[in-house]
Amino acid sequence: MDFTKKVPFFNLKTVAVFGATALSILGLNGCAPQTPVAIVEPSVPVVQPATQANTTPESTTVKNLISAYNGESNAHVMYLAFAQKADGEGYKEVGSLFRATARAEAIHRDNHAKVIQAMGGTPKNNIATPVVNSTAENLTQALKGESYERDTMYPGFIKEAKQSGNKAAVQTFNYALEAETGHAKLYTTAKNNLASWKQANRPLYVCPVSGYTTLEANSKNCLKPFEKVS
Ligand SMILES: [Fe+2]
Ligand SMILES: [Fe+2]
Secondary structure, eight states, rough: OHHHHHHHOOHHHHHHHHHHHHHHHTTTTOOSSSSSHHHHOOOOOOSOOOOOGHHHHHHHHHHHHHHHHHHHHHHHHHHHHHHHHHHHTTHHHHHHHHHHHHHHHHHHHHHHHHHHHHTTTTOOOOOOOOOOHHHHHHHHHHHHHHIIIIIHHHHHHHHHHHHTTTTHHHHHHHHHHHHHHHHHHHHHHHHHHHHHHHOOOOOOOOOTTOOOOOOOOOOOOOSSSOEEOO
């Protein structure tokens, strides 16, 4: 979505002062079946007013966004490589899981990029060539990365963004945190039931707004229709 065309007046202060409006404009308006305001306002308290200092491209919030953008970019590439390996080893459903999570990481990457650009920053990544091992080992590595994002990285980034009053950053980090939490659960289940994941061939469903990933075809946890990944 090219928000710059729809919002020609968009600038740094827009994010800071009109955070809730910016969230709606950016399309970061939630995967739960509520209105954007209902989702954002109760969960995103403004700890301190946004100032010019924390809405510049050099701010800690933007640096964190760029770091997350780089991480999501690499995770996307790595999971696609892991999917190919899983397919080759006959773990078709694990392949679907890695393709679904790769799609989710691309959604996070793109969500983060929109906020970085709205803040006047430039998304930058450095894509490393993935190290691919056995599917069992790949699941262990993937779980380690998701656990770090769930327990350390995103909670820290969310705390800082809240303190800076940057609601758009809080929202995109929250979407990622929710999705990574789900990814960790799915990887754990696959890792502990690898034999059965070789037999089954269920599709997965990815929310195009937040990257929320599920095996439940009837999940309502997305404002838009889920994308089916197999
Ligand atoms: Fe992610
Ligand atoms: Fe993830």
